[in-house]
Every structure is written in C-alpha cells, then in structure tokens.
Amino acid sequence: MLALASTLSLTLAFVLANASGGSLVSCLTNNGLRIEVSQNSTWHASTTPFNTRFHFSPSALVYPTQTSDVSKAIQCAVNFGVRVSPLSGGHSYSASGYGSQDGTLVISFRDMAHISYQSSEETVTIQPGARLGDVALELHDKYGRALAHGVCPYVGIGGHAAFGGWGFSSRNWGLLIDQVEAAELVLANGTVVHLSNTQNPDLFWAIRGAASSFGIVTEYTLKTHPVPLSVIRYSYTFSNPDLSADRFAKLLGSYQTWGRTAPKELGIEANVWQGGKVEIGGYYMGSLFDFNRLAGSLLRTTGLPNATYVQERSWLVALTEVNGGSPLSTKGKSDAHDTFFAKSLVVPTASPLTATALSALATYFANTKIPNTLSWFIQFELWGGGNSAISSLPSDATAYPHRAHLWTIQFYARSSTAWPTEGTVFVNGMVSSITDHMKGTTFGAYANYLDPLLKGWHDKYYAGNYPRLAALQKQVDPHGVFQKAQNIGAPDF
Ligand SMILES: Cc1cc2nc3c(=O)[nH]c(=O)nc-3n(C[C@H](O)[C@H](O)[C@H](O)COP(=O)(O)OP(=O)(O)OC[C@H]3O[C@@H](n4cnc5c(N)ncnc54)[C@H](O)[C@@H]3O)c2cc1C
Ligand SMILES: *[C@@H]1O[C@H](CO)[C@@H](O)[C@H](O)[C@H]1NC(C)=O
Ligand SMILES: *[C@@H]1O[C@H](CO)[C@@H](O)[C@H](O)[C@H]1NC(C)=O
Ligand SMILES: *[C@@H]1O[C@H](CO)[C@@H](O)[C@H](O)[C@H]1NC(C)=O
Ligand SMILES: CC(=O)N[C@H]1CO[C@H](CO)[C@@H](O)[C@@H]1O
Numbered sequence: 499m500l501a502l503a504s505t506l507s508l509t510l511a512f513v514l515a516n517a518s519g520g521s522l523v524s525c526l527t528n529n530g531l532r533i534e535v536s537q538n539s540t541w542h543a544s545t546t547p548f549n550t551r552f553h554f555s556p557s558a559l560v561y562p563t564q565t566s567d568v569s570k571a572i573q574c575a576v577n578f579g580v581r582v583s584p585l586s587g588g589h590s591y592s593a594s595g596y597g598s599q600d601g602t603l604v605i606s607f608r609d610m611a612h613i614s615y616q617s618s619e620e621t622v623t624i625q626p627g628a629r630l631g632d633v634a635l636e637l638h639d640k641y642g643r644a645l646a647h648g649v650c651p652y653v654g655i656g657g658h659a660a661f662g663g664w665g666f667s668s669r670n671w672g673l674l675i676d677q678v679e680a681a682e683l684v685l686a687n688g689t690v691v692h693l694s695n696t697q698n699p700d701l702f703w704a705i706r707g708a709a710s711s712f713g714i715v716t717e718y719t720l721k722t723h724p725v726p727l728s729v730i731r732y733s734y735t736f737s738n739p740d741l742s743a744d745r746f747a748k749l750l751g752s753y754q755t756w757g758r759t760a761p762k763e764l765g766i767e768a769n770v771w772q773g774g775k776v777e778i779g780g781y782y783m784g785s786l787f788d789f790n791r792l793a794g795s796l797l798r799t800t801g802l803p804n805a806t807y808v809q810e811r812s813w814l815v816a817l818t819e820v821n822g823g824s825p826l827s828t829k830g831k832s833d834a835h836d837t838f839f840a841k842s843l844v845v846p847t848a849s850p851l852t853a854t855a856l857s858a859l860a861t862y863f864a865n866t867k868i869p870n871t872l873s874w875f876i877q878f879e880l881w882g883g884g885n886s887a888i889s890s891l892p893s894d895a896t897a898y899p900h901r902a903h904l905w906t907i908q909f910y911a912r913s914s915t916a917w918p919t920e921g922t923v924f925v926n927g928m929v930s931s932i933t934d935h936m937k938g939t940t941f942g943a944y945a946n947y948l949d950p951l952l953k954g955w956h957d958k959y960y961a962g963n964y965p966r967l968a969a970l971q972k973q974v975d976p977h978g979v980f981q982k983a984q985n986i987g988a989p990d991f
Contacts, residue, residue, distance in 0.1 A: 551837055756799060841949045842909070
C-alpha cells in the first residue's frame with residue numbers, strides 16, 4: 499500500500515551479492531523448513547487476508563514448528579535482503595501480518611499454537627498461533643482458568659497480545675498485554691532472547707504494545723485467573739428508529755457519565771447499529787443483586803429500554819453469547835473474511851464526549867447517503883472509568899500508552915461488494931463529526947484497530963512513548979528487517 503522504499507536500510511547490495519548463488523527458497527528448504535510458495539495450489543487461500551481489501555504477495559510463507567525455525571527463516575531472509583513479517587491469527591485490519599508490501603517473507607504460526615499451564619505459578623504459556631476461542635476453551639476445560647482478551651474466537655494471540663487485547667473482563671483484569679509476565683522473542687539477527695521485568699526489561703516494555711517492530715514473539719507467558727463461577731450477561735436495546743440527534747446524544751451522554759464511576763467488575767460497550775438502534779451490553783463479574791443496583795442507576799438516566807436481557811451465565815456461555823452465539827472452537831474450521839474499513843478514537847477521561855459532538859455524529863449518520871452495499875456500526879467500548887485495571891497503570895508502564903482514557907470507540911463499515919471509496923469517506927466523516935466539535939482534545943487511536951490511512955499515527959498510537967520506542971527499534975533492528983507500514987520507525991504522514 500504505502501511506499502516505504504526510501505526508509506529501507508536493507509540494501510540492494512545484499513540482493514545482488516546473492517543473485518548468482520542460491521535462492522531464498524533453497525535457503526529455507528536446505529534448512530529443513532516447511533514452506534509454501536506461489537506454485538502451491540493452496541497459495542491463493544493462504545495469502546488471502548481476513549480483510550479482503552488487501553492482498554499482498556509474499557516471497558514465501560514459512561511454517562515453523564519450533565523457535566529455532568524462526569531464527570533460521572530470519573537469517574535466510576536477511577541473506578537475501580528480504581523483509582520478514584510474523585502472521586498469527588491473520589485478523590489484522592490491514593493485513594499487516596503479510597507485511598505492507600509484496601515480497602515479504604511471512605512466518606505463519608499456524609503450526610505453533612500450543613498452550614501449557616504451570617500450576618505452581620498459575621501462568622499459561624501460549625504460542626502465537628493459538629486463537630482466542632481455543633485458548634479460552636482449553637484454559638477452562640483443562641485447568642479451570644481464564645484470561646482477559648477480546649471477543650472474536652478467531653483472533654490470534656500473536657497479534658492480539660502485540661498491541662493491547664481488550665475484552666469485557668479487561669476493566670477487571672487488564673488488557674491482554676497487562677497479563678504478560680514473560681515472552682520469548684527472536685530478534686532481527688536471529689538471536690533468541692527471553693523477556694520479563696528482570697530480563698531485557700526495555701524490550702519487555704516495548705513488546706507490550708508494539709511487538710511487531712522489535713522481533714517475532716514465539717511464546718507468551720501470562721498470568722491467569724480462576725474461572726468465575728458465573729457472570730451476569732446483560733443487554734439493553736433502545737430501538738427507536740427515529741432516535742433524534744438530541745435523544746441519541748442524551749442516551750450516550752448518560753451512559754458516559756455513569757461509566758465514569760462504574761466499578762471494574764463491569765464489562766460494557768454500547769453498539770450503535772445502522773439506523774440508530776443502540777444496544778448497551780456485556781457482562782458483569784459479580785452478583786445479580788449488585789448488578790441490578792448498578793443497572794438501575796443507569797436506566798434511571800437513560801430511560802427504559804425497548805428490550806432487556808439479564809441472565810446469570812457460566813463463563814463459557816457468556817463468552818459465546820457476547821460473540822453472538824457462535825462456537826468458541828476454531829479447530830478444523832476455516833476463517834471468515836470481511837471487506838471493511840475501521841477507525842478508532844481513544845477518548846481521554848479528562849475530556850469526555852460533548853453533547854454537541856454526539857449530536858453532530860447522529861446528525862451525520864442519519865443524513866449521509868451511502869451505497870446500499872455498505873453497512874456500519876459504532877462500538878463505544880468502556881476501557882477506563884471507576885477503578886478500571888486498564889487505567890491503574892501509568893502511561894509509560896507499557897508501550898501501549900492510553901491509560902488515563904475512558905473510551906475506545908470503533909467506527910466500522912463493511913461492504914458486500916468490492917470496497918467503495920464512499921465507504922472510506924463515510925467512516926472518516928463519522929470520526930470528524932466528533933473531532934471537529936472537540937478541537938481542543940487530543941484523541942488517541944488503538945493499534946489493534948489498525949488504520950493504514952491514519953495521519954499522525956506516531957502520536958495517536960503511541961503518544962509520549964514513541965521517542966523511546968523509536969530509539970530502541972533503531973538499536974535492535976538497524977537494517978529494518980521487520981520494517982513495514984505503521985511499525986515503529988516507519989514514516990508518519
Ligand atoms: C473480527 C475481529 C474482532 C476483533 N475483536 C477484538 C476485540 O474484541 N478486542 C481487541 O482488542 N481487538 C479485537 N480485534 C483486533 C485484533 O486484536 C487485532 O486485529 C490483532 O492484531 C489480530 O491478531 P492476529 O494474530 O489475529 O493478526 P495477524 O494479522 O496475524 O497479526 C497482526 C499484527 O501483529 C503482528 N504479529 C502477529 N504475530 C506476531 C508475533 N508472533 N510476534 C510479533 N508480532 C506479531 C503481525 O505482524 C501484524 O503486524 C478484532 C479483530 C477482528 C478482525
Ligand atoms: C508446497 O509445495 C511443495 C512442493 O510440491 C511441497 O513440498 C510443500 O509441502 C507444499 N507446501 C504446502 C504448505 O502445502
Ligand atoms: C422504544 O421505546 C420508546 C420509549 O419508551 C418508544 O417511544 C418507542 O416507540 C419504542 N420503540 C419501539 C420500536 O418499540
Ligand atoms: C543480535 O542483536 C542483539 C540486539 O541488537 C545484540 O545484542 C546481539 O549481540 C546480536 N547478536 C549477534 C550474534 O550479533
Ligand atoms: C552477502 C551475503 O549476504 N551473502 C549470502 C548469500 O547467501 C548465502 C547462502 O544463504 C549466505 O551464506 C551468504 O552470506
């Protein structure tokens with residue numbers, strides 16, 4: 499997508515030096531690595547990303563089964579002047595696991611998805627190819643343990659733990675990166691290093707929010723929690739199709755005010771669906787009695803919903819329900835695809851959304867004509883407020899910086915046909931209807947909802963942590979082996 503050529507330090511000299519002797523593919527196969535190339539019949543399927551707006555053509559895919567395979571693959575790529583990108587669950591919004599241009603050597607963790615539990619430490623060690631649904635199931639079924647992570651079962655641990663990892667237990671237990679106690683990382687020169695607060699603490703800090711810029715994580719060790727006996731699943735639907743801009747602003751404003759003091763046991767988001775229907779839901783990690791009291795105080799300010807759902811549920815049923823009822827297991831199933839563009843706004847607690855901004859958003863989506871092949875939703879995810887665990891850390895505790903923040907809002911549009919440019923314009927317009935009315939506010943963005951068109955992404959993704967990340971990146975990957983669009987060190991625009 500983006501021209502990175504000017505920033506590349508891998509020089510042509512490398513390529514030329516090897517023009518006559520050997521090839522990348524023979525280096526990989528001579529090292530006993532399992533690979534896939536464009537001649538394989540499975541190639542098209544293997545290189546089609548979740549978001550079909552993108553399709554990069556890698557130089558080859560490598561399927562490591564152990565850490566040393568990752569080292570060998572990197573060394574081959576370096577010898578032939580080829581850049582390297584890890585691919586775990588493949589659920590990047592911009593196909594970033596395939597690199598950001600053709601010709602990347604892609605290291606797929608399809609065959610490295612093992613999970614092992616250490617009962618003495620109550621930690622789990624997970625390889626990057628494991629997917630969230632399978633992790634939740636195995637932890638629950640074999641060990642009675644749980645982790646805070648995102649909703650979609652197909653998302654991979656590799657990317658999710660690289661940039662954040664938010665779900666409905668994150669206000670209680672933290673982001674996925676906040677549960678990481680140690681990691682194994684392969685550097686640009688193929689060296690394997692172990693990271694924790696006491697081993698390579700700089701790199702340990704950097705991978706918790708910007709991992710793909712520093713190396714390839716081959717395993718994460720995370721602290722776990724006992725599976726809750728039950729949680730309270732709930733959803734309130736406000737389904738007035740004629741929801742006026744004022745009423746929309748009042749409803750979201752009430753939710754926001756209430757969210758500012760909500761206890762950390764509450765996991766919640768407000769989904770705004772095309773047409774204006776608002777659904778506020780999630781799960782509460784406490785008793786039904788406490789939940790009813792808490793919900794009562796919300797509904798007193800929002801007014802009564804058109805539909806109410808409140809049920810005490812087991813952990814796995816709750817995880818399944820928040821995913822719309824589809825099964826958690828991904829084993830033996832192929833991925834879905836989507837054609838979409840999304841943007842995020844991370845809202846500081848000190849400058850909550852104003853009624854004017856919310857009302858401008860509602861006016862915009864009610865009055866803007868879009869192709870009927872396009873559909874959209876907005877998610878107002880409560881990350882901060884009350885005693886949220888996400889906000890309990892200072893902004894420089896991890897590479898992920900947005901701690902004193904209330905919301906992550908996601909604006910998402912998908913198309914049933916090839917992506918129309920009106921879709922990009924529409925999503926940008928939803929975001930600017932808010933930001934144009936809050937000019938004094940510095941909004942962030944979330945690097946797991948990657949937006950390859952985002953201007954000012956250095957600051958928006960990494961805020962005050964960018965300079966330290968950039969200095970470290972230069973030091974550990976001086977030749978840009980892992981360089982790609984929106985990795986640390988790539989140009990902003
Ligand atoms: C349907 C859907 C639902 C989602 N729901 C949520 C949610 O509820 N909460 C949330 O927080 N996010 C959510 N996300 C965003 C998701 O967290 C990110 O897209 C995440 O990066 C995907 O990880 P992956 O391994 O599947 O992706 P990949 O495309 O494989 O990788 C994404 C990025 O991480 C890098 N990476 C992958 N593996 C490694 C590794 N081993 N070492 C270093 N870098 C690596 C890749 O190079 C790439 O840059 C969702 C995304 C989708 C598509
Ligand atoms: C790709 O084709 C080669 C040569 O036929 C084969 O050895 C290899 O196993 C194939 N890779 C995959 C992933 O199918
Ligand atoms: C939803 O509830 C509101 C307020 O009680 C009411 O005015 C509206 O007609 C209801 N909408 C539907 C679709 O039932
Ligand atoms: C590999 O890179 C790391 C980080 O820059 C460095 O500390 C280490 O010495 C390098 N190893 C080799 C063998 O060059
Ligand atoms: C200059 C250079 O990088 N040469 C490499 C060419 O490829 C061979 C085989 O992989 C390497 O051993 C050389 O170092």
